[in-house]
Amino acid sequence: xxxxxxxxxxxxxxxxxxxxxxxxxxxxxxxxxxxxxxxxxxxxxxxxxxxxxxxxxxxxxxxxxxxxxxxxxxxxxxxxxxxxxxxxxxxxxxxxxxxxxxxxxxxxxxxxxxxxxxxxxxxxxxxxxxxxxxxxxxxxxxxxxxxxxxxxxxxxxxxxx
Numbered sequence: 001x002x003x004x005x006x007x008x009x010x011x012x013x014x015x016x017x018x019x020x021x022x023x024x025x026x027x028x029x030x031x032x033x034x035x036x037x038x039x040x041x042x043x044x045x046x047x048x049x050x051x052x053x054x055x056x057x058x059x060x061x062x063x064x065x066x067x068x069x070x071x072x073x074x075x076x077x078x079x080x081x082x083x084x085x086x087x088x089x090x091x092x093x094x095x096x097x098x099x100x101x102x103x104x105x106x107x108x109x110x111x112x113x114x115x116x117x118x119x120x121x122x123x124x125x126x127x128x129x130x131x132x133x134x135x136x137x138x139x140x141x142x143x144x145x146x147x148x149x150x151x152x153x154x155x156x157x158x159x160x161x
Contacts (some may be wrong), residue, residue, distance in 0.1 A: 056145045057138075058099055066140035067091065069135060078132030079113045085135045102138070109135045 055060060070084065077083045083091060091098075101107040112129030119126050131139065 052148075053145060054103065057141050058102060062141050062144055063137070066137050066144060069140050070136045075133075075136075076113075076130050078114070078130050078135065079110055080132050080134075084133050085136070090134065091137070098134070106139075109138075119158050 035158065067087070074084055098107065110132045112131050115128050115130055116125035117128060118124070
């Protein structure tokens, strides 16, 4: 795997007129949309449904299951250099702060590490973004909750057919 270089210097996304730093490997601004829920200096938008889902995501059982899934998948570390093997110690030492940041809407995922893997076609590469292992745990925890909601709604729709 090769880490990509600064090849797309002039790349800009034209969605709304909001400038934001492009990914970790580039030191420039691009126009991207920022959802008000995650933008800086905004009050957190909450409703009962969202609060319930956040509580489900942050349940110890759900987080433990997410950790085990990330651990079993192994994989490379992100830009912070933390490996899956060092994850448990980090989570034990920082669990309360991470959960509080999520509840307060102040948690910010770290930029992904860009890597290239060779495709089956010679000379072509697939560009991948590798998130940090901590971000992968939270992504997995969210996926588990949303997947169960999706499956429930899918079953409900199938009953109508």
